[in-house]
Amino acid sequence: MATYSRLPGSVALITLQNPPVNALSAAVRQGIVDTVQRALKDPKVTSVVICGQNGKFCGGADIREFAGPMLGPPLVPMIHAIEAVDKPVAAAIEGVALGGGLELALGCHYRIAHSKALLGLPEVTLGLLPGAGGSQRLPRLIGLTAALDLITTGRQHDSSFFSSLHLLCVCSQSISSVCVSGQSLDSRRLSTLPCPCPPDVDSLLDKTMVKVRQRSRGALAPVACVQALMAAASLPYTQGMEKERDLLTTLFNSGQARALQYAFFSQRVVGKWSLPSGASWDNSAARTISKAAVIGLGTMGRGIVVALALTGISVVAVETQEKQLAEASQVVPAMLQREAGRRSLATPPGVISFSSNLQDVCEVELVIEAVFEDMSLKLQVFRHLTSVCRPGTLLCSNTSGLDIDRLAAVTQSPGLVVGMHFFAPAHVMKLLEVVYGPRSSPEAVATAMQLGKRMGKVSVAVGNCPGFVGNRMLKPYLEQANFLLEEGATPQQVDEVLEEFGFPMGVFRMSDLSGLDVGWRIRKEAGLTGPGVESTRTRQGRRYSPLPDQVCEAGRLGQKTGRGWYQYDGPGGRVARSDHWVNIFLEAYRAEHGLVARSIAPEEILERCLYALINEGFNILQDAMAAGPEDIDAIYVFGYGWPRHHGGPMFHAGQVGLGRILERLQHHHHNHPDVPHLKPSTLLRRLVAVGSPPVQKWREFINKERVHSQL
Numbered sequence: 001m002a003t004y005s006r007l008p009g010s011v012a013l014i015t016l017q018n019p020p021v022n023a024l025s026a027a028v029r030q031g032i033v034d035t036v037q038r039a040l041k042d043p044k045v046t047s048v049v050i051c052g053q054n055g056k057f058c059g060g061a062d063i064r065e066f067a068g069p070m071l072g073p074p075l076v077p078m079i080h081a082i083e084a085v086d087k088p089v090a091a092a093i094e095g096v097a098l099g100g101g102l103e104l105a106l107g108c109h110y111r112i113a114h115s116k117a118l119l120g121l122p123e124v125t126l127g128l129l130p131g132a133g134g135s136q137r138l139p140r141l142i143g144l145t146a147a148l149d150l151i152t153t154g155r156q157h158d159s160s161f162f163s164s165l166h167l168l169c170v171c172s173q174s175i176s177s178v179c180v181s182g183q184s185l186d187s188r189r190l191s192t193l194p195c196p197c198p199p200d201v202d203s204l205l206d207k208t209m210v211k212v213r214q215r216s217r218g219a220l221a222p223v224a225c226v227q228a229l230m231a232a233a234s235l236p237y238t239q240g241m242e243k244e245r246d247l248l249t250t251l252f253n254s255g256q257a258r259a260l261q262y263a264f265f266s267q268r269v270v271g272k273w274s275l276p277s278g279a280s281w282d283n284s285a286a287r288t289i290s291k292a293a294v295i296g297l298g299t300m301g302r303g304i305v306v307a308l309a310l311t312g313i314s315v316v317a318v319e320t321q322e323k324q325l326a327e328a329s330q331v332v333p334a335m336l337q338r339e340a341g342r343r344s345l346a347t348p349p350g351v352i353s354f355s356s357n358l359q360d361v362c363e364v365e366l367v368i369e370a371v372f373e374d375m376s377l378k379l380q381v382f383r384h385l386t387s388v389c390r391p392g393t394l395l396c397s398n399t400s401g402l403d404i405d406r407l408a409a410v411t412q413s414p415g416l417v418v419g420m421h422f423f424a425p426a427h428v429m430k431l432l433e434v435v436y437g438p439r440s441s442p443e444a445v446a447t448a449m450q451l452g453k454r455m456g457k458v459s460v461a462v463g464n465c466p467g468f469v470g471n472r473m474l475k476p477y478l479e480q481a482n483f484l485l486e487e488g489a490t491p492q493q494v495d496e497v498l499e500e501f502g503f504p505m506g507v508f509r510m511s512d513l514s515g516l517d518v519g520w521r522i523r524k525e526a527g528l529t530g531p532g533v534e535s536t537r538t539r540q541g542r543r544y545s546p547l548p549d550q551v552c553e554a555g556r557l558g559q560k561t562g563r564g565w566y567q568y569d570g571p572g573g574r575v576a577r578s579d580h581w582v583n584i585f586l587e588a589y590r591a592e593h594g595l596v597a598r599s600i601a602p603e604e605i606l607e608r609c610l611y612a613l614i615n616e617g618f619n620i621l622q623d624a625m626a627a628g629p630e631d632i633d634a635i636y637v638f639g640y641g642w643p644r645h646h647g648g649p650m651f652h653a654g655q656v657g658l659g660r661i662l663e664r665l666q667h668h669h670h671n672h673p674d675v676p677h678l679k680p681s682t683l684l685r686r687l688v689a690v691g692s693p694p695v696q697k698w699r700e701f702i703n704k705e706r707v708h709s710q711l
């Protein structure tokens, strides 16, 4: 709702009230319409100020209402009516003015903001465009060039940025004196102004469209934003508004908008974590960490040190190999400086100390072990840590899939051990898997989750199983990609299909980037390859492709060696080019194993890779290793490049239709009975049997099934 009050004198104050961000729900819109009318009718009122309750102007349209029928007064005519009134109206912005909130402010005649307020039009991130006149008013106020950047990226800035674009009148006069100054309102109505465009407007729009199409990887909204701004640049306001409305309608009806809005909420749902034990975010106290240590200063360790230091935490960075330590003590401060600059932060001074002595971690409150991914080495480190750290220190491992419980077992306080699985580069990537073992205490999980949040991560609590959630699902995906090569596809074909779907990189380009030796080492440890293992295509009772092992044996470890599934300009090269060697190698391999190459349709490539991954997601939910589909989807969107406009693998399954996924998995499993990952999960079958409920209902369904032991 919105409240009305009269300030001493002649100013009417309208306050938006809809906690926590005063989103423009039907009730708020109705409140605005009513209170503006009241101000107009009151002869004593000569000017109006609109503000938001609790120091937040407005977080935009109420996203929760998008799923239902449109109720209450629509936003566009409401804002037009405000712009048209003949008493000056000012928006007093504190906290946030985002999306429809900023569009409301653009309909006012004046905008005044607190220096710390955050403003922007993030609709594009929800699969929409600023459809309450923002695509037409903003460029008329700040010019086409600046509006294109803001609207197509959804970037938010503070008020000093917008003051420099003259969006705000951060004036020395008080609002009431502005309003009674007798200034004509005509020039304050943005819809009446021309849109300032640069002389090369067509070229600017063309270039922006090309850039946006490349960057958006199939997302519709950024392209629609450019189209709306083209209209602002070339059409009268009324026609521009018609274009805005048409484009918005198309976007609203697209699956992409639903996917992106789901992704918005799943990012928030995962913060409200719960464990099978009943411990959860609202009943578990977190410790606030001010001193931490990182053990191991390889690529991951360095990134973790920077991520911690950026939050103002004092870090003891330990590396026992002198050469590595010397290198890290040069590189890490530079990384910190760069990242602080990128985030416009002052570099936290002197918070990192380097050491080669594990004893130096004795005073910290939390340790993150980031040594080489080798269980015996990690066990050794944990044994040492438990003897040198003071009682009560949290011990975390940055393992990407090893058993947390085994590490906990060698410590004096197994309850204080959790996994903190960062993604490379750790100071940049948003995802953090917080892995709880059977003995991890709620306090340890809560502390790791809160620490992740402080570092700006999307932290997701996951159970302790091989590969946790992300890498466990990646395994069947990689496996299918290798099988497709055996059957006749090339790395480029597979990658093209996945990139067309929206992944920034196909599976083979991604493997080259991460290093092919990572998986090779894991397979050796699992006894799947290595000396003494017979070179067959069935291992441990299931189909196995020795292809990636043989690529590694040929010394091709990916980008770092200049060759992998592709060739690069040299070691460390970034641009992947197809390699004739790979084609010859695949032909020889197929000949050796009596395989006849067939032409494989893009649909089959996509289905087999994605549905195998999705199927494992259902198994993970069934095993209670993730609390709900939102957790899996957040992991894939923030850590594995899953295109956000497809919501996440589990959301995508719902969009495709669970019945269809089941039917296709059955089909592929029938053709490949020796591939257990293609066997449809029991949970998927159960969901289909009860009529394929929407993804938002799965959590409840799984919990009920578990109570009745159906899973």
Ligand SMILES: C/C=C(\C)C(=O)SCCNC(=O)CCNC(=O)[C@H](O)C(C)(C)COP(=O)(O)OP(=O)(O)OC[C@H]1O[C@@H](n2cnc3c(N)ncnc32)[C@H](O)[C@@H]1OP(=O)(O)O
Pocket (backbone or CB within 6 Å): 020, 021, 023, 059, 060, 061, 062, 063, 064, 096, 098, 099, 100, 101, 103, 122, 123, 126, 128, 129, 130, 131, 132, 265, 268, 269
């Ligand atoms: C056409 C389309 C038009 C005209 C639009 O306006 S579309 C909406 C455009 N607005 C946005 O995209 C803003 C979205 N919100 C945010 O970016 C952030 O929430 C925030 C910057 C406003 C606040 O961030 P923060 O302080 O970190 O808090 P949370 O993100 O955790 O949010 C707190 C709770 O508020 C809910 N929320 C936030 N914005 C909206 C909204 N626009 N509509 C409905 N609900 C909103 C959010 O889900 C959190 O809810 P809980 O998880 O606590 O239940």
